Amino acid sequence: MEPGDGRLDPAHPADDRRLLPGPAVPVRNGHQRRKRGSQVSHSTIAGTGVDLDARGIRIEGTERVVLCASLFYFRLPREQWRARLEQVRDSGYTCVDVYLPWNFHELAPGRWSFEGRRDVAAFLDLAQETGLYVIARPGPYICSEWDGGALPAWLGLDPDLRVRQHEPRFLAQVTAWFDQVLPLLAERQYPANGPVIMVQLENELDFFDCEDRAGYLTALRDQALSHGITVPLIACSGQGDIEGATGDVPGVIPACNFYPDDDSPDIEPEVRRYAQVLADRDLPLLITETNRRHRTLRRLLASGASLIAPYLQSSGWNFGYTPSTGNWGDPANFMSHGYDFGGYVSSTGAERPEYAQAQLLARVIDTLGSRLALAGSSVPRVPVTADFPTSSSPSARDLDGGGQLIAVPHLGTAGTAGTAGTAPGTAIVNGVPVAVAPDSCPLMLADVPLRPWGHDGTLTLASADLVAAADGVLTFSSEVALTVVLGGNRVEIPAPAAGVPERVTVEGLTLVALAPGDAVRLRATQRDGTVRLADASPLPSAAPSVEVRDVRRRPAGAHEEPAGAHELPPALEALGVYRGRGTYRTTLDLTGVDELLLVGAADIVDLSVGGRVHPTIAGFGAAQRVDVREAGGRVGVEAVVEIWGHANFDDARLPALRLGALRGLGSLWTVRDVTDVSALWAVHGHWAGLPAPLRGLGGWSSTRVGIPVTYRREIRSATASALHLRGVVEPVRVSVDDGEPRTVHREDPWVLLPAGTHRVSVTLPHHPSGGGLRAELLGLEPVTDWTCAVQNDDVLTRFAAEADPADPAAPERYDIRLPLALEPGEEAWLDVDLSHLPPSDKGFAVRPAGTQIRVTGWAAGECLGRVWAGDRPAFSGGDSNILWIPPGWSGLTLLVRGTAGPGNPELRTLRLEYPDD
Structure with missing residues (x-):
């Protein structure tokens, strides 16, 4: 046993000085005990107390495998920071990775905030006090399904600014952000002043079309160095393109994000390849994001990872207007208020079964210590076969000092009691049959010398996790029978039952087998195999939900701030709304007009024409045809446009999914005529000669299936027009007047054309049947003379926090009972009294139920989030049907808006639930 490493020592079973509170997890770092002011040498890779090379990670000279959980201060109430950090520590993880979202701290151009929930310095200091390392990820772009990927919304107002490029205007904005955040990180670097052991520049740049990666990353690196960042600078690749993520810039260390199918048999060879690629550069394999399931994390560990950082092990919340519209739909969706992808801690702080799996894996890593941390990635030296689905090429680590650690995944599932698949499978390891539990x-x-643990022999094989080791005793965790081969002795130990350890002594060595639930509670092991366990945590008791019937309706809504008159609808960001909503109003003569065309609107548009409220439009900027045949004459037009969130990914298929795209009404057009232009296209390509044949669009016949063919024709329109390519399946390339081609997708198959005559070319992969492609031309006139008003998130939040302005002479007029019926487009502000409810240490989940309504909630002066019932786009994240009131947050105010759709708008019930999962 290495002195001071916190392993369980059977010779000192009562010595708990080195054990952290809660579940038995040894202290694996001591940086919280260092005094501030230590000297830090200036290097990006070595000499800072954190050194990286092909053998792994060394922190102040001690080799470590680092387990890291993502934990985001901006997705939690400040009151819960310490408890969540302690929860990560008690899971056995030694590190947290944390994004620092630029637009969470710069609320408007030049308006910075680092107070309250934005006090990231306090969060980092708490991490240090808790005994955790930190990997800080300040962007400038973070993705994270967060509003705009953390890029401020107003950046898109500058047409010459190009985000995530080596471009002066963007870099000037980044400098302003880095000037705020990098000194804060530099002051809290390890080991001198804090817990920060690495700083990540950018995020998954290999997903983005950056024109000068080397120049861009060099600029970010130089800014970090100029601000005194001395710990390693890393950049993660999202799809394995190391050069695409780092630009191969010296001093920027590549890391990898892996999101495999957990049941894939091919994870190991892919990960080993990257481990070798990086080892050839004298670097370790740092996995900065991956899946949360510990069965998979074990496979990554065996394949050579020195850092394993599953993304979102500790879940949280997207408060207010901070969720994104993003890349998890087909092609898009809205991120929910809950931000939870099934990590080991739920959004409300409840520990899931994976939490115990984390503790088990941490014990294995801790027990093997530097022998594992210095181990190279390899494959088993002995034959491994199995009668169950497993890896196509198992991985092993060549332990320092001899022997191997071999991962043998059982990719079958346990099923339910009494069904097939519940029995363990059998693996043959070097000719020895061993039991392996499903999932x-x-x-x-295998072949591990035991001298470091006080025994002269060699452990030829042990088929289960080694969770503690010291002089003369080895403790294993297994849910099935355990096989141990020691010298010439093969020992079969029955599957241990909960609370009943199995013990056997072989050649003077005591072997102890514990059930996994006991292994995570292990405090100490005596030389005779007697174990001491921590008390089991009591199971939470389920609390009944409460249905709220009585609410108080406010007589008026939040005021609008006038935003001027405009010829064409401006972007909301141009009106100073970066989160929130705006209203656009005009009058329009619809005589002889059957439809309107709405282009580029995002995110949520409630359009009313002549008093008729149309179904909510949430098309992510795609052109939308609006039937107005029932309107006629001169009518009023009103559009309430709400920002759900800016795109967190760059997806060219829809306009509002482009990174940096603005929000608002876009442009509205009256459709004056519609002409079919599917015929008379000249064919160019394949064997078409001169004069070019004339065919219908997509109608050329050829054996060259899939090879692009180009169709050209002139299109004339006296007004602006829109070319609609109906029936697009695969993307096609369209150019106008021999200009730069653009890609048109089935999600938005439109091309706007100015008035005049234009040469249009459409290039598409050839399909023998023609693919059913049609083309029509819509003659357009712009809708002009708009008056705008806005309500940004600050305005709405201030109003929600105000006292009820009900008429004191008739307060009973505003006390109502649910259900509440609304008209489409009608809004109601409701105050809900929660003072009579018993307190909950996990807060309350508020579940509004109804049809055709959107509900926004506030508590304690902060916007909680939004719920949408009825016709709506796809959602992802956590439970998209609840709002969460953190413990201690007082009051509840709801804004309920009725929307048009198949049902009548109605808030039927409001249920408050006590989270316990």
Whole structure:
């Protein structure tokens, strides 16, 4: 046992000085005990107390495998920061990675905030006090399904500014952000002043079309160095393109994000390849994001990872207007108020079964210590076969000092009691049959010298996790029978029952087998195999939900701030609304007009024409045809446009999914005529000669299936027009007047054309049947003379926090009972009294139920989030049907808006639930 490493020592079973509170997890770092003011040498890779090379990660000279959980201060109430950090520590993880969202701290151009929930310095200091390392990820772009990927919304107002490029205007904005945040990180670097052991520049740049990666990353690196960042600078690749993520810039260390199918048999060879690629550069494999399932994490560990950072192990919330519209739909969706992808801690702080799996894996890593941390990635030296689905090429680590750690995943599932698949499978390891539980991945030891643990022999094979080791005793965790081969002795130990350890002594060595639930509570092991366990945590008791019937309706809504008159609808950002909503109003003569065309609107548009409220439009900027045949004459037009969130990813298929795209009404047009232009296209390509044949669009016949063919024709229109390519399946390329081609997708198959005559070319992969492609031309006139008003998130939040302005002479007029019926387009502000409810240490989940309504909630002066019932786009994240009131947050105010759709708008019930999952 290495002195001071916190392993369980059977010779000192009562010594708990080195054990953290809660579940038995040894202290694996001591940086919280260092005094501030230590000297830090200036290097990006070595000499800072954090050194990286092909053998792994060394922190102040000690080799470590680092388990890291993502934990985001901006998705939690400040009151819960310490408890969540302690929860990560008690899981056995030694590090948290944390994004620092630029637009969470710069609320408007030049308006900075680092107070309250934005006090990231306080969060980092708490991490240090808790005993955790930190990987800081300040962007400038973070993705994270966060509004705009953290890029401020107003950047899109400058047409010459190009985000995530080596471009002066963008870099000037980044400099302003880095000038705020990098000194804060530099002051809290490890080991001198804090817990920060690495700083990430950018995020998954290999997904983005950056024109000068080397120049861009060099600029970010130089800014970090100029601000005194001395810990390693890293950049993660999202799809394995190391050069695409780092630009191969010296001093920027590549990391990898892996999101495999957990049941894939091919994870190991892919990960080993990257481990070798990086080892050839004298670097370790740093996995900065990956899946949360520990069966998979074990496979990554065995394949050579020195840092394993599953993304979002500790879940949280997207408060207010901070969720994104993003890349998890087909092609898009809205991120929910809950931000939860099934990590080991739920959004409300409840520990899931994976939490215990984290503790088990941490114990294995801790027990093997530097022997594992210095181990190279390899494959088993002994034959491994199985009668169950497993890896196509298992991985092993060549332990420092001899022997191997072999991962043997059972990719079958346990099923339910009495069904097939519940029995363990059998693996043959070097000719020895061993049991492997379904849905598990034991880390088996082979040919490991035991001298470091006080025994002269060699552990030829152990088929289960080694969770503690010291002089004369080895403690394993297994849910099935355990096989140990020691010298010439093969020992079969029955599957241990909960609370009943199994013990056997072989050649003077005591072997102890514990059930996994006991292994995570292990405090100490005596030389005779007697174990001491921590008390089991009590199971939470389910609390009944409460249905709220009585609410108080306010007589008026939040005021609008006038935003001027405009010839054409401006972007909301141009009106100073970066989060919130705006209203656009005009009058329009619809005589002889059957439809309107709405182009570029985002995110949520409630359009009323002549008093008729149309179904909500949430098309992510795609052109939308609006039937107005029932209107006629001169009518009023009103559009309430709400920002759900800016795109967190760059997706060219829809206009509002482009990174940096603005929000607002876009442009509205009256459609004056519609002409079919599917015929008379000249064919160019394949064997078409001169004069070019004339065919219908897509109608050329050829054996060259899939090879692009180009169709050209002139299109004339006396007004602006829109070319609609109906029936597009695969993307097609369209150019106008021999200009730069643009790609048109089935999600938005439109091309706007100015008035005049234009040469249009459409290039598409050839399909023998023609693919059913049609083309029509819509003659357009712009709708002009708009008056705008806005309500940004600050205005709405201030109003929600105000006292009820009900008429004191008739307060009973505003006390109502649910259900509440609304008209489409009608809004109601409701105050809900929660003072009579018993307190909850996990807060309350508020579940509004109804049809055709959107509900926004506020508590304690802060916007909680939004819920949408009825016709709506796809959602992802956590439970999209609840709002969460954190414990201690007082009051509840709801804004309920009725929308048009198949049902009548109605808030039927409001249920408050006590989270316990």
